[in-house]
Amino acid sequence: MAERAFNIRRLPGVATLAIGCFVILYIPMVILVGNSFNAGKVIGHWEGVSLHWYVAALHNEAFLAAAQTSLLLATLAALIATITATMAALATTRAADFRGQGAIHLIVNQPLMVPEIVLAIALLIILAQVKQATGYTGLGYLIAAHTTFCIPFAYMPIRARLEGMDLSLETAAADLYASRFYTFRRVTLPLLAPGILAGFMLAFVVSLDDVVMSDFLKSPGQETLPTYLMGELRRNLTSEIYAISSLLLLISVLIVAGSWAATRKKA
Amino acid sequence: MLDIRDLTKQFGKGDSAVTALHQVSLSIAEGEFFTLLGPSGCGKTTLLRLIAGFEPPSGGALVLDGKDIALMPPNQRPVNTVFQSYALFPHMTVAQNVGFALEAQGRPKAEVARVVEKMLALVQMTHLRDRKSAALSGGQQQRVALARALAPQPRILLLDEPLSALDMKLRKEMQVELKRLQQETGLTFIFVTHDQEEALTMSDRIAVMNGGRLQQIASPRELYDLPENRFVASFIGESNFLMAQKLAGMIEIEGSKTALPSGFAAAYDGPVIVMIRPEHVVLGQGPSDAIRLTAQVERLVYFGTDTHIHMRLRDGTPLVARVQNALRGGAIAKVGDSVPVAFPQDALRLLPDTEA
CATH class of the missing domain: 2.40.50.140 (Nucleic acid-binding proteins)
Incomplete structure (x- = not known):
């Protein structure tokens, strides 16, 4: 056997450094979640453990409306983005070479590179005109905007999964009398499913916590969870905000964990 | 049964074109164990892929039972392949793998089940029918790959170096097994290998290839006794x-x-x-x-x-x-x-x- 890979644990101070990093990363969140259980009304003044603020949040109509909007928006945007990303990934990995294949890869990933605020301003200018012309002020604009920046997040795990897949499986299916569609349905899609699931969940989380795009493009009266929280922060700072933030964090953590489990299994 | 006429394959275009097959012509008879033998890069796998339909030829004809199938897509050819990597579907069980072709053809469920059982018995894999194919040993995967390719009763079975991933002892066993299967089913086998011993012990006839050209087609004995050129003489056995x-x-x-x-x-x-x-x-x-x-x-x-x-x-x-x-x-x-x-x-x- 060749010499074992370089063992990072043997370096002096690595453990201290790692623990330090984790503390800096997670202490603020621990404080936030801890404060959400504070029974007292005044922030920073501990008065015992209570679920009071969670109960209050669940009875808060404005919060519930914002949460509903956010979940609907994230689901639809992630769904459309995942379907588009799957098609793009199939085209860039499975189709015979065609001109502009590299360009497609670049265009699909473009929202990762363009500053979000630039895209938001650009969309604001255009969509303001569209809103005026059509009179439609529904959730459609946000769905479209969220879909654009969700696509690259959905695209990455799907493409990685497709590239790692043994091409001879699809050749074998064709050899065994399967049509292209049958091959896709019985071979490619089942093997791709963990990648698609991971892509969907990533896109969902990214949409769920977006502030910039939502804040710029929402119509009057529309609130997503993050924009609602921003508004509340400006007005009254109560521990209810901590409770709502903790709930949002919980959803994100659950989804990211789910996505991790999906890609890890039979990878 | 299969007539290959002036089959040519070029990869790439213009100055960078590489000719993998130079006007190969040969005929394979019904029920024959026919081997394509040569060093890597000699064109034997390319020829196999052309017969399977994974690549279109650049020229020539592939006539199966009197019909030119050179440009027919692979899923319409009555020809099945055992891949070097086996290419079993990892998300399916052994039985699902074996039944794949029949299901793709839309055969009735009862028929699929009957054929799957028969094929599993033929390769002695009945006891592992519900195992996921990823959880099988190399030799077992090999048997499933064989059963899967035989299930739809192809006119020709193509085998692309199917034994190269097995260890020596298992390889010898599978050689005997393959020959038995071929004799029992009476099927035409086209076998690709770079292993001269494998070719000599199993084949009815061998086509020796080098540099995309046919060197000699003969029975194993003729090939050894009467090589037609220096390449064949040095590739098959040892020579002075x-x-x-x-x-x-x-x-x-x-x-x-x-x-x-x-x-x-x-x-x-x-x-x-x-x-x-x-x-x-x-x-x-x-x-x-x-x-x-x-x-x-x-x-x-x-x-x-x-x-x-x-x-x-x-x-x-x-x-x-x-x-x-x-x-x-x-x-x-x-x-x-x-x-x-x-x-x-x-x-x-x-x-x-x-x-x-």
Whole structure:
């Protein structure tokens, strides 16, 4: 056997450094979640453990409306983005070479590179005109905007999964009398499913916590969870905000964990 | 049954084009175990992929049962492949893998189930029918891949180096198994390998390929006994190549002459290459029509059943003789000895003096 890979644990101070990093990363969140259980009304003044603020949040109509909007928006945007990303990934990995294949890869990933605020301003200018012309002020604009920046997040795990897949499986299916569609349905899609699931969940989380795009493009009266929280922060700072933030964090953590489990299994 | 006519395959275009197959023509008969043999890059796998339909040919025809299938998509050809990597569907069970083709063809469920059971029994995998294919050993995957390709009852079964991933012992077992399957089903097998021993022991006929060209098509015995050129002679078995002079119906090596072996009436006189297998080289005087020379022993290599004696002729040409080890008696020769060697006339083969 060749010499074992370089063992990072043997370096002096690595453990201290790692623990330090984790503390800096997670202490603020621990404080936030801890404060959400504070029974007292005044922030920073501990008065015992209570679920009071969670109960209050669940009875808060404005919060519930914002949460509903956010979940609907994230689901639809992630769904459309995942379907588009799957098609793009199939085209860039499975189709015979065609001109502009590299360009497609670049265009699909473009929202990762363009500053979000630039895209938001650009969309604001255009969509303001569209809103005026059509009179439609529904959730459609946000769905479209969220879909654009969700696509690259959905695209990455799907493409990685497709590239790692043994091409001879699809050749074998064709050899065994399967049509292209049958091959896709019985071979490619089942093997791709963990990648698609991971892509969907990533896109969902990214949409769920977006502030910039939502804040710029929402119509009057529309609130997503993050924009609602921003508004509340400006007005009254109560521990209810901590409770709502903790709930949002919980959803994100659950989804990211789910996505991790999906890609890890039979990878 | 399968007629391959002037089949040509080029990859790439213009100046960078690479020709993988040069006008290959051959015919394969019903029920034949036909092997494509050659070193890697000789075009054997390309030919197999053209027959399977994974690549379109650049020219020529592929006629199966009187119909040109050269441009037919793979899922419409009555031809199935056992892949080198097996390519089993990892998310399906053994039974689902075997039933895949029949389901893709839309056969009734009862028929699919019946054929799957029959095929699993044929390859002795019934007990693992519900196992995921990823959880199988190499030999088991091999059997499933075979059953999967046989299930739809193809006209031809293509096998792309299916044994190369197995260890030596398993490979020998699968060789016997494959031959048994082929004889039991009466199916036409086209087998691709770079292993000459595998080809010799299993095939009815072998096509030797090199550089995208057919070198010779013959039975294993003919191929070994009567190679048509130097490539075939050196690729199949071991050979000694000797420079000789051909003159008036005689051949001469280092001054010793014998009559030209029958069937080798080359048109011109002059230098030729003579081939003799190591097991035909005689240490000693040999028969009266033999070419007799003297060689110096350089090295002895013991192989159990026989000993390879590496020698040099007076002009420096290397020569190997293979002598069976006797039960009793000492060494056949010693390093440094000058020994008489003889080439019996009927063991000599004249080869066209192409490819050095």
